[in-house]
Amino acid sequence: MEAHMTGREGGADIGPIGNSPVVILVRPQMAENIGTTARAMANGGLFHMRIVAPRDGWPQERAWRTASGADRILDAAQVFETVDDAVADLHHVYATCPRPRHIVKPVLTARGGAAELREATTRGLKVGLMFGPERAGLDNEDMARADALIRYPLNPAFMSLNLAQAVMIMAYEWWMAVDGTPPRELMTNETHVATKGELENFMGHLFRELDECGFLRNEQKRAGMVRNLRHFFTRGEVTEQELRTLHGVVTELANQRRNR
Amino acid sequence: MEAHMTGREGGADIGPIGNSPVVILVRPQMAENIGTTARAMANGGLFHMRIVAPRDGWPQERAWRTASGADRILDAAQVFETVDDAVADLHHVYATCPRPRHIVKPVLTARGGAAELREATTRGLKVGLMFGPERAGLDNEDMARADALIRYPLNPAFMSLNLAQAVMIMAYEWWMAVDGTPPRELMTNETHVATKGELENFMGHLFRELDECGFLRNEQKRAGMVRNLRHFFTRGEVTEQELRTLHGVVTELANQRRNR
Numbered sequence: 001m002e003a004h005m006t007g008r009e010g011g012a013d014i015g016p017i018g019n020s021p022v023v024i025l026v027r028p029q030m031a032e033n034i035g036t037t038a039r040a041m042a043n044g045g046l047f048h049m050r051i052v053a054p055r056d057g058w059p060q061e062r063a064w065r066t067a068s069g070a071d072r073i074l075d076a077a078q079v080f081e082t083v084d085d086a087v088a089d090l091h092h093v094y095a096t097c098p099r100p101r102h103i104v105k106p107v108l109t110a111r112g113g114a115a116e117l118r119e120a121t122t123r124g125l126k127v128g129l130m131f132g133p134e135r136a137g138l139d140n141e142d143m144a145r146a147d148a149l150i151r152y153p154l155n156p157a158f159m160s161l162n163l164a165q166a167v168m169i170m171a172y173e174w175w176m177a178v179d180g181t182p183p184r185e186l187m188t189n190e191t192h193v194a195t196k197g198e199l200e201n202f203m204g205h206l207f208r209e210l211d212e213c214g215f216l217r218n219e220q221k222r223a224g225m226v227r228n229l230r231h232f233f234t235r236g237e238v239t240e241q242e243l244r245t246l247h248g249v250v251t252e253l254a255n256q257r258r259n260r
Numbered sequence: 261m262e263a264h265m266t267g268r269e270g271g272a273d274i275g276p277i278g279n280s281p282v283v284i285l286v287r288p289q290m291a292e293n294i295g296t297t298a299r300a301m302a303n304g305g306l307f308h309m310r311i312v313a314p315r316d317g318w319p320q321e322r323a324w325r326t327a328s329g330a331d332r333i334l335d336a337a338q339v340f341e342t343v344d345d346a347v348a349d350l351h352h353v354y355a356t357c358p359r360p361r362h363i364v365k366p367v368l369t370a371r372g373g374a375a376e377l378r379e380a381t382t383r384g385l386k387v388g389l390m391f392g393p394e395r396a397g398l399d400n401e402d403m404a405r406a407d408a409l410i411r412y413p414l415n416p417a418f419m420s421l422n423l424a425q426a427v428m429i430m431a432y433e434w435w436m437a438v439d440g441t442p443p444r445e446l447m448t449n450e451t452h453v454a455t456k457g458e459l460e461n462f463m464g465h466l467f468r469e470l471d472e473c474g475f476l477r478n479e480q481k482r483a484g485m486v487r488n489l490r491h492f493f494t495r496g497e498v499t500e501q502e503l504r505t506l507h508g509v510v511t512e513l514a515n516q517r518r519n520r
Contacts, residue, residue, distance in 0.1 A: 015415050042415060042418040043415055043418055045414075069418070102449055103449065104448055104501065106445065106446050106447070107445055107446075108444045115443065153435060153436060154303050155304060155305045157272075157275030157302075158275060158329070158330065165428050168428055172412070172432075175413060182369075184368045184376070184408070185366065186364070187363060189361070189362055241364070
């Protein structure tokens with residue numbers, strides 16, 4: 001397989017592949033779900049699809065129609081007759097399973113599973129993620145072939161999860177396992193966060209005009225009112241560009257008053 | 261609204277509601293996507309849906325058909341003509357947005373956003389999560405009404421995300437923000453993890469039989485071979501039930517040998 005899925009004819013360029021987990025769809029029923037699964041895989045940077053005994057055969061044109069451009073994953077998908085065949089060259093296999101019963105097996109969260117998948121691929125191991133058929137899920141024989149089960153923490157009163165949704169969560173956690181985006185940051189684009197000096201400059205302008213128009217004429221209350229406005233303007237970050245706009249607002253309102 | 265969505269006629273019991281974020285679908289196009297969104301919301305414990313100017317009107321039977329039993333969310337969905345109307349009673353509003361440009365706004369990850377939503381609801385604030393129409397996403401006017409944007413860290417080479425998938429990720433992170441499931445645990449069901457004593461008892465049995473059959477007859481190698489087997493049996497957790505099975509395996513193999 002190529003190191004990068006490129007080219008325009010067969011769908012979008014979906015990025016570098018690397019040693020990412022193989023998504024194994026066991027006895028999938030609907031071709032549409034295989035297509036939406038490919039899309040979810042591409043979203044999270046999972047590029048290797050294997051299909052075990054697809055109910056309606058393979059390839060199925062409807063899969064490509066629902067993949068929203070993740071064609072390269074479908075083009076490269078491999079079909080196997082049995083789970084044993086599909087996992088034979090893998091080192092670790094995880095099986096997603098909403099309600100495992102009477103099984104002695106490590107159970108991981110999606111996040112815990114993604115962390116282990118990252119750790120194993122970093123060591124050069126080939127890993128796989130099994131997903132069961134839409135209606136019944138993986139059976140006991142399938143699960144006995146997995147090293148661990150992955151069960152998503154989700155609303156126990158409503159666990160019905162679409163196949164592509166289940167794949168989406170694992171693909172997302174796979175991506176997040178190495179993502180370093182800060183949880184919150186101010187996007188400032190062309191401008192920058194105002195310095196305290198720039199903010200003080202604006203507040204000086206504001207208070208001068210407020211003094212002039214008499215808004216702060218009550219000497220007893222003045223200090224408190226000024227402080228409250230300071231609290232307001234320091235609650236969140238302000239950009240230099242926004243301060244220029246606010247300077248303009250104050251100037252215009254003051255001029256309007258003077259012209260009346 | 262009731263505190264618990266119960267009853268069988270109108271879909272499944274989907275669990276307790278509480279003060280959870282309102283999911284605001286802005287100008288959604290396909291009723292099917294509203295239905296699959298309701299399903300994703302139920303998965304993650306989001307129960308309040310608001311719909312702004314749905315393209316094909318509301319209600320739409322196709323939404324209920326694709327909700328997989330999350331009918332109660334659709335039954336209680338509120339329709340608004342404008343975003344301003346839909347957010348008027350909310351305290352904080354977050355807008356999901358894949359590619360914000362030329363905007364000065366805090367940008368959060370899905371995880372960061374979910375943490376803030378939890379924090380705000382704990383303080384009794386009503387919060388909302390805006391999702392744009394399928395094709396175009398939220399426009400600049402919509403985003404100007406949000407306190408912050410949420411951008412999912414995902415494969416930048418393939419960001420095309422289905423509406424229900426986008427909602428699924430936020431619903432999942434909302435649930436995960438307070439979930440305490442350990443990342444990995446051995447599910448033992450009826451049995452329990454073996455104690456060191458139980459394991460030693462089995463290994464004693466094994467080594468006695470291996471001594472008797474001559475497998476450990478090389479005195480120079482014996483200590484190393486015993487140690488290797490100890491390493492193997494202590495690599496993962498073993499249950500008391502599995503040890504009983506292994507005792508049986510050793511006994512049976514040994515008896516077979518003796519009977520030959």
